[in-house]
Amino acid sequence: MQNNEITKQLDAIVAHASQVVLGKQHEIRLALACLLARGHLLIEDLPGVGKTTLAHVLAQTLGLQYQRIQFTSDLLPADILGVSIFDKSEQGFHFHPGPIFAQLILADEVNRATPKAQSALLEAMEEGQVTIEGKTRPLPKPFFVIATQNPTYQIGTFPLPESQLDRFLMRISLGYPDASAERALLTGDDRREMLKQHGTCIQPGQLEELQQAASKVHVADALLDYVQALLDASRRSPQFTHGLSPRAGLALLRSAKAWALMVGRNHAMPEDVQTVMPHVVEHRLQAVVEPGRDNKTLMALLQDVAIP
């Protein structure tokens, strides 16, 4: 695929999804970039702003097999992974795969479940396979998890520990739509109906190609210098309890490459890093001062570090 073809196709996907999720182009692009970078996505926002719809529309547009798991406080690991049940006719145990065996999982309200259930999902995310009753079963490819999360101050939430937050490449939030988008939403068709009619935009296997293209985006030494300067600054800054890990650095670079591809470049620019940085880094950093202010300190960090 040529570069401009890729761009065209990606733009088409975004346009397609934007018909359902209104006024959230940037967020859709970020979510798509996350998938291109082979990362899992965490969407954090209030209930009812369209988290589920976004996940659903992405699955549909990309032609992925889709499963939704609603996380509740009584959800058990077996509910996610599947169980073996004795089959009388075959006189043996028969494995019934759980909802995790799908290409795109929507883990809805992931922080409503107990840590035990959460960890079942998160291990699958990391390994790309699950081990049930001693047998390792590979998960389908590609395998994405889009998890949604309610703000932690809401009642009945188990906040994800930092080590598990780290598994998500990006964290985005949607926010309220603007006035015109909201008007269109209110006057338009039911979103569920639209989803049903929604077709796919790409051929099977093309997603893999896009991911390949994203990983091949060129990274110059100058950009690496910049990324390292940012990592270094996060480690030196007294504002954060600890700096960014090497894994966070890798995530940052991967996301920047995917974003470069999204905007139609075959090399990453400092601007790409700056665009994805808040979404990649924010959930991995802990600001010293006060929670809720971290975005501001992160912006200060971005403004302080000169582009070499």
Place this chain on the structure above:
Amino acid sequence: MNMSGFQQRVKQAKAENLWLLAGLTLAFTPHFFRLSPLVMLPGIILLCWRLLFELRYLALPPRTVRWLLTFIGIFATYIAFGTLVGRQAGVGLLVIMLCLKLMEMNAQRDVGVVIGLGFFVVITVFLFDQSIFMGIYMLLVVTLLVTALIAFSRDQSEIPQWANLQKAGAVLAQAVPLALLLFFLFPRIPGPLWSLPTDGAGAGTGLSDSMSPGNISQLSDDDSVAFRVQFDTALPLPQKRYWRGPVFTQFDGRTWSNPYPQNLTNRLSINSQYQVSGEPSLYTVTLEPHQQRWLFALDLPATIPPDSRLSVDYEIIANQPVRQLIRYSMRSFTDYQLAKNDAPDISRYLQLPAESGIQARKLAQQLRQKVTDNAAFVQTVLNYIAEQPFYYTRQPPLLLNDPVDEFLFDSRRGFCEHYASAFVFLMRAAGVPARVVTGYQGGEMNPQSDYFIVRQSSAHAWTEVWLRDEGWRRVDPTAVIPTERIENQQDLARILPEMAGVGAAPNWLKKMGRQLNFGWDRINHAWNQWVVNYNTQRQQNFLSRLLASAGFDNIDWQEMITLLVAGMALVMTVVAMYLLKPWNRQSRDPAQVVYERFCQRLSRRGMQRQPAEGPLDFSRRAGQRYPQRARDISNITALYERQRYAPYPTQKNLQRLQHAVRNFIV
């Protein structure tokens, strides 16, 4: 008070002002305790007032009240010190005025001024106390002031305050090499830097210029150090360790005194009858300030230290009172004969008060008649003291009417001063020239180091008697008291030099205490040697020794300055290398160099690229500002992007970039 409300107030107060108040409070504290309560009270009130203002509980006083306070402050200082100049009054005024400045510290500039003056207050503290404790304490104060300075100059926003403190620590640590260089190499001016104005009689511990044994009922046990001695030759024998101080010749029946002798000399041998034998002791005395003019030396001094002269009684008298630690090298002969066959100015040493000691005079006559010569008489009197029930005590009864008679015939309890006084009285009553010598006797080696400590508790009084064939002979009447008549066995060492160390309970706790004491004294000694008393002489010696191998011999101040500058340059170079790390810097990308030239050209027109602004963002912004140039700008940016961020940059592309930038005009 609502706690969270209070915390809120603290959080919202200006951090630099809180640091500054903390620093000033600590800096003032030594002054508060040293100077008058008339300074302390308003000082504390004003500091609290400012603190309450910072926390928004109180307003600052209006201008009229400030004027009033200023006059009151000046008046209070005048009342407290009787003057506005001089060391104490000057510092008092500085403290008061600085506290008052807090009442009108509004502008940024005021804060800067007050921080600067805070550092000055730190200096003034050392006018009074140069101990190691004060040094460490003031380091703490300086850290706080530097923190205030950092908080003051930094943007107030997000930086947590401990980070400022940490920064201050780092800044001070970085200053250490420079401080050391300046300390060791900056040429010292001989003599004190400025002569401190005197503030009346400073209360000094130690020996005084008169002696009234009957007036003391409690001899204090002051273990502070009088002076330290470093011997270059072997230690003198314990019974020869008499450190000569003030000599008293005049007695009014109650008080022995010696008005500062008039006819001082800087010739060593006052008369020809100065004979010595044996090897001299060579040593260096480091004398603690005692506000008097005597310098102490082993009997009998054979040199006169600089800036001092000798009296006829062989006292060494400094030209100025000893107000700061001084060091002098001495040579003494512990075996000597003085004024043999050469009658001294007899009347001076036979003077007795007319009215007192009637019985004592009778006793002297009686005893004198029993023997043939004066030498035998001395022995008789000593025997008298030894045989009669005389007791040594540190809590003697007060002698109210006639101290000499009351002591000799009534109380018979006393310490060295009583015995010396009575003995000289008896000698003079029988016509034998005699005088009271005070000073220190004994001392101890610091077992952890190589110097000798003489403490105030070793203060002693003894006598000298003139005998025709022998000259002046030292007689210590206290030493003849039999040990069983010494009330406190621990005083044995005080009286009998040979008994040093005997009688003290061998208690491990006490031993450990002594060890600690010696260790601490050793640190103090080093501090005195290397910091407080690092004067011209010592600087010369130290540098000459240090640099002898480098071919410097007898370094002068020009060489010191040269070394200083060279040393500073070296330190700065090392720091610069560390900060800039030139070995880490790769050769700069030519594309970047060209691009920076382009940015510079725009910035000259006021279009400044932010350091964190990406080239694409900048291009967009600049294009909006100069729409006619937008095409050139985006063209250059594209070339730069290709050269610097895209795969396979080419030489040709670089040349095009260089060309485009060269032709670029805003």
